[in-house]
Amino acid sequence: MRPLTGSVNTDALRAVYTTLRSQVSQMRVFELRVCYDALDERLPLWTVALPPSSTDLKLRSPRSLPFTISGPGAAVLRKLRVDQALLREWPLLPSLRSLMLSGVRVTTPFQPGDQYPLLEEMVIMSSIMDYGGGVNIQLPLLKVLYLEDVLIWTTGIPVHAHARAGDLVIFAPTLEHLVVEDVDISSSAVHHFGADPFRGIVAVYSPYLHTLVISDSYGSTRGFSRLSVFAPCLRHLTWREQCTINLDARIGQPRDGTIIFSMDGTRRPLDACKRDLERMIRLLVDDMPSSELLNTIIQLEKKCHHIELQP
Secondary structure, three states: OOOOOOOOOHHHHHHHHHHHHHHOOOOOOOOOOOOOOOOOOOOOOEEEEOOOOOOEEEEEOHHHOEEEEEOHHHHOOOEEEEEOOEEOOOOOOOOOOEEEEEOOEEOOOEOHHHOOOOOOEEEEEEEEEEEEOOEEEEOOOOOEEEEEEEEEEEOOOOOOOOOOOOOEEEEOOOOOEEEEEEEEEEEOOOOOOOOOOEOOEEEEEOOOOOEEEEEOOOHHHOEEEEEEEEOOOOOEEEEEOOEEEEEEEEOOOOOEEEEEEOOOOOOOOHHHHHHHHHHHHHHHOOOOOHHHHHHHHHHHHHHOOOEEEOO
């Protein structure tokens, strides 16, 4: 059978199917194969209709198809995992408690509080926020948030609308555990060779946060231009390789944790790293004696490879 080529919509495919079926009604086997580009924005959404008894759903979209979730089960779904999908719209899941996205490209504004008011756990890994705006996470019941290897594309236009404005805003009054690892904020305005490695505004407001992990495996080759953290009840802190131009950290008195900065001679100039390190240590561990801080900086200057502090 000769293949059909070109761009056709769903109604045209139905018409072709009906015509071919009438022509080969005597055949016992019939196949219609449709090939297309999965990233074509004109593709209709792939609908997953859930029965009323649904509580957990693991969805791997074939060829990263755009999808949506409907049916009576959407109202009672409590746990959702999505792998390798294109997300053009957020499905309305009012009972959702746990959400995990892995390898997902998001092309619609990310404001999960509107669709998932009861969400308690959210994990986003190896995903791209590709709609030119910031990520705004405002969830009243969220307890665990894990962001790893997430790229946030922005317009590159500074945001000064209100105090919590930024490219990544986390406003979660009940949040207890937060991990931000290898999160890159880039824009078409600055994403080119030789661009300033410090970009992106991040704001975290979590008055009951007790565990905070901020890590960047790229080391001091990049960082945030501004980072604000309000976590007065923090008890456990892990801070790896994340330098920032403007740091405002109100994190109480962490009882234990680790602060690590490494340099191998291929990253930022040593003097700049020393200034960042001194400023961040003062903010993160404000009760460190001046003599100990001075020894730390001298040790960094001599070894030039690794510093670890355990408050």
